[in-house]
Amino acid sequence: MRLELGKIKITDVQPGEVTKVENGTLFVNKQELIDLAMKDDRIKGVKVEFARPGESVRIAPVKDVIEPRVKVSGTGAMFPGMINKVKTVGSGRTHALVGANVITCGKIVGFQEGIIDMSGPTAKYTPFSETFNVCIVIEPVDNLETHDYEQAARLAGLKIGALVGEAGRNVEPDEVVVYETKPIAEQTAQYPNLPKVGYIHMLQSQGLLHDTFYYGVDAKQMVPTFMYPTEIMDGAITSGNCVAPCDKVTTFHHLNNPVIEDLYKRHGKDLNFIGVILTNENVFLADKERSSDMVGKFVEFLGLDGVIITEEGYGNPDTDLMMNCKKSTEAGAKVVLITDEFPGRDGKSQSLADAVPEADTLVSCGNGNVIVEFPPMDKVIGTLDYVETMIGGYEGSLRKDGSIEAEIQIIIASTIANGYNTLSAKMY
């Protein structure tokens, strides 16, 4: 499977009569976005606001972040099984508006939506302080049931992401990157002397607002499967979860999975990237056993010499991470884990909830319990009403002047456990 990804660099966002890209500026017809979202009768009102790098703007509570993309050629369309028909994606050509994002926010769904600061000392913890953001502030109809609200907000984000992505269809990209993984026999034959490497991608599937979708299938209802790496770049996987903000794998992060990106960078040089094993993080032990057994079986069947495993969330899924590590090792692969840490506010407790001796090579994406200070911002997109009950917040977190004291886990994707950021932790 071969995908050409055309990257259109976006350097500003402005309101416009027509949604289009011109000389790196994304113009957005706000009304068009509002009308699209309002087609869902569960949504009472929508506001569209822009947030640019360096502005004194705080966005909260953020639900999802979607990079606008469009399929220019090849089968299927963006986010298959969610807002388009189920059809295998990942080949042909796709254009991405790199540097622009659609962000859904508004009244909280659960506890687990986070904050993005566009400037100030906490901006450095989230990649979205550096992008030009089209924020969709959603107001649900009165007394809308929580799960319906979550779904309405999620679909609105994906639809608007795809709509804005259309603006890039006929724009000449600044850069075209080609990604290709062949069927296993051919792929093995292409680089016969390089070690065969796979990526074990654990999808958040604890349920109860912790969900991820693969071609529209709720990940907790699937068994582990194999995926070509390029499928993810066309939206085969979408975020449906409200997991702790710091390690939320937003839809943006699925589209731009850093492990896939970095494995491709060394593909054909130091390793032979065979593909992605998708698995889940269900809460029942039987599910954990079944899924990790199947992961181990895939590792053996594909003859992988090495795997990287990432998780989404912390605590309960640490057990899945460790079971996958153990069984992949037993199946003959060298294993590297990527995850984040929660050793308590004093940094002195165990960082993980589970451990196996095989987990001897781990990359840390930082300590999510560190308390930081958020100065007041001139403008809030969304609302700060829920800060004290959001993950990372606590009684007294929000002060009258709009400043906040909270753990960095309240910041969207601050310690994301797939290695997207440079944040790490070391022993003092």
Add this chain to the structure above:
Amino acid sequence: MSKLRVVHYINNFFAGVGGEEKADIPPQARDGVVGPGLALSKALGEEAEIVGTIICGDSYFGENTKSAKEEMLKLIEMYNPDIFVAGPAFNAGRYGFACGEMATFIEEELQIPVVSAMYKENPGVDMFKRDMHIIETEISAADMRNAVPKMAKLVLKLAKGEEVGSPAEEGYHERGIRVNYFHEKRGSERGVGLLVKKMNGEECVTEYPMPVFDRVDPLPAVADITKVKVAIVTSGGIVPQGNPDRIESSSATKYGIYDISGMNDLSADDFMTVHGGYDRAFVTENPNLVVPLDVMREMEQEGVIGELANYFVTTTGTGTSVGNAKGFGEHFARKLVEDGVGAVILTST
């Protein structure tokens, strides 16, 4: 700016009072520097001054730890210090224990920065390194000239609120504290790099060695549950409406004990959940899903269990550190035992 006031703690030997035969001397204070205080004073330079030295025999401290600490606190307070330095103790075990006890006690009582120094095998290192900075020294006092400048530099940084560097940079024993920093490469790139090395059989250093957990062996099964008082303990965040003890939605620092006497079930009018790790929708409607009072009452009435404790214990499990969780458990388990509880049902979410 006036100089920072330093109080220095040393033992009988370093004070020149005498060796083992003088290890039983009680606490005493002397103005200014004594013994190794001279080197410390030089290392502190112009910014700080040793205003007093507290001396105590190691045996005396070991045998009268509690009272010795209190006695010395009074002596130390008279000097109104900004900084407390203990040792170096090198490989002297009793002295290391005294330095660690005194330093952590003074830090807690007076809220001032403290530092000590010890050899890695001094038992004081393992006892106190998590709670304070202990400069790493060689085995004997021959290393004094190396150790003292590091102590001075570190304690001045602490006193001025400056950022303290890593153990390697500052020379202190690794404390086991996870501290954030920005790496030059992102995590995924580091991960791929480590994997390539690992597959090639090269050395690759993990960024986080696996932790050790304090596993508790379960007790034997309850012989006759029909005679036993049972309590409900939950990490599901169920609290009375309004969350009177302000238990956090995540990373809990406290737990609550709430009365259920006379209730046949948990009413949604009276109870709620503050837990931030799961979808609360169903539990908000019916708190018995997490604290199953309704079913437990039935079992109590049917005689399936001996009796139900008239309260439940609750906290939020999500993100709560192992250290806090262990502390809660050790604390409320005493109450459960005192109240004659013979079995506990733990519900998690």
